[in-house]
Amino acid sequence: MALTLQKGGNLSLSKTDPTLSKILVGLGWDPRATDGAAFDLDASAFLLAANGKVRGEPDFIFYNQLKSPDGSVEHVGDNRTGAGDGDDEVIKVDLSRVPADIDKIAFTVTIHEADVRKQNFGQIGGSFIRILNELTGAEVVRYDLAEDASTETAMIFAELYRNNGEWKFRAVGQGYAGGLRALANGYGLNL
Amino acid sequence: MAVSLSKGGNVSLSKEAPGLTEVVVGLGWDPRVTDGTEFDLDTSVFITGENGKVINDSSFIFYNNKTSADGSVEHLGDNRSGQGASDDEQVNVKLTGLAAEVKKLVFAVTIHEAEARRQNFGQVSNAYIRVVNKADGKELARYDLSEDASTETAMVFGELYRSGEEFKFKAVGQGFVGGLKPLAEAHGVSIG
Numbered sequence: 001m002a003l004t005l006q007k008g009g010n011l012s013l014s015k016t017d018p019t020l021s022k023i024l025v026g027l028g029w030d031p032r033a034t035d036g037a038a039f040d041l042d043a044s045a046f047l048l049a050a051n052g053k054v055r056g057e058p059d060f061i062f063y064n065q066l067k068s069p070d071g072s073v074e075h076v077g078d079n080r081t082g083a084g085d086g087d088d089e090v091i092k093v094d095l096s097r098v099p100a101d102i103d104k105i106a107f108t109v110t111i112h113e114a115d116v117r118k119q120n121f122g123q124i125g126g127s128f129i130r131i132l133n134e135l136t137g138a139e140v141v142r143y144d145l146a147e148d149a150s151t152e153t154a155m156i157f158a159e160l161y162r163n164n165g166e167w168k169f170r171a172v173g174q175g176y177a178g179g180l181r182a183l184a185n186g187y188g189l190n191l
Numbered sequence: 192m193a194v195s196l197s198k199g200g201n202v203s204l205s206k207e208a209p210g211l212t213e214v215v216v217g218l219g220w221d222p223r224v225t226d227g228t229e230f231d232l233d234t235s236v237f238i239t240g241e242n243g244k245v246i247n248d249s250s251f252i253f254y255n256n257k258t259s260a261d262g263s264v265e266h267l268g269d270n271r272s273g274q275g276a277s278d279d280e281q282v283n284v285k286l287t288g289l290a291a292e293v294k295k296l297v298f299a300v301t302i303h304e305a306e307a308r309r310q311n312f313g314q315v316s317n318a319y320i321r322v323v324n325k326a327d328g329k330e331l332a333r334y335d336l337s338e339d340a341s342t343e344t345a346m347v348f349g350e351l352y353r354s355g356e357e358f359k360f361k362a363v364g365q366g367f368v369g370g371l372k373p374l375a376e377a378h379g380v381s382i383g
């Protein structure tokens with residue numbers, strides 16, 4: 001049975017499943033019915049060095065740059081893998097190929113044109129992020145974001161990070177009212 | 192060499208720092224960059240007697256009571272956001288100035304209004320608490336709050352206690368539910 005994390009909590013993936021090498025990071029959400037304006041939610045990943053910033057633009061994985069140059073992180077897009085139910089977007093990570101100078105990978109979701117459409121995460125429920133073992137399909141850990149985000153238009157769901165030689169997973173659930181721009185700037189990318 | 196408290200156990204100060212006379216308890220964390228209320232972490236010290244309770248109400252050193260009666264314990268000021276490099280809050284402890292009746296100092300860290308703000312240490316970046324030998328600046332012990340106290344909102348970090356002529360530091364690293372008020376009351380402070 002999969003473990004669940006509360007906001008702020010962390011888990012050692014290496015300890016939970018020492019065989020983990022290739023993982024699927026599944027992100028999902030249920031937009032509540034609104035006035036008809038469509039929600040366009042995009043999952044992305046930021047590969048971060050020890051200083052918490054990207055090394056360059058290739059470290060930003062999103063719908064227009066689906067794969068990291070080293071092949072360690074790959075955004076699968078909207079394809080349903082069939083490995084579980086409810087994932088809206090999936091990002092694959094091959095832990096053994098993540099470059100040695102990358103200390104952390106942040107998994108984020110942004111609302112496209114949130115300002116113009118007057119949308120924010122307060123309107124979105126059922127958000128979650130989970131890690132699946134790609135080889136076995138088993139869910140390793142899950143974080144269900146509580147519905148307390150209000151003005152954020154870009155959310156950091158979780159982080160995969162190195163700690164003392166292990167890979168760990170932290171439930172973040174924090175974001176920015178300033179959308180993708182604020183999020184990317186925070187990671188050292190000037191969009 | 193500093194002992195990381197995530198490994199648990201005691202630190203024998205007689206081995207780490209022979210002849211220790213003064214320590215600084217340092218608390219540090221990164222200011223919040225994401226949206227939401229700031230993270231306001233607070234250090235406190237309980238100066239206790241034989242029974243583990245404070246000698247008197249003024250033996251509870253925190254942001255509203257910064258100096259002990261004998262001047263040996265001094266809180267250098269409340270940092271409400273984590274702004275600044277290195278330690279954001281420091282408490283100075285002159286071991287030689289402590290009265291004979293003082294048997295133990297209990298060091299704690301709490302998140303201000305954690306419950307109302309729905310915050311815990313895991314949400315804060317790079318939060319730590321440490322004990323430093325004032326004489327040479329060497330770190331004697333450190334606890335990584337963000338990593339190892341992630342779902343806690345208050346924690347008893349450790350205890351400095353008399354052992355014969357010297358002081359020993361015992362790593363506690365235990366979370367405490369409820370915040371500063373129940374933590375203080377548990378150590379015998381009457382909160383009006």
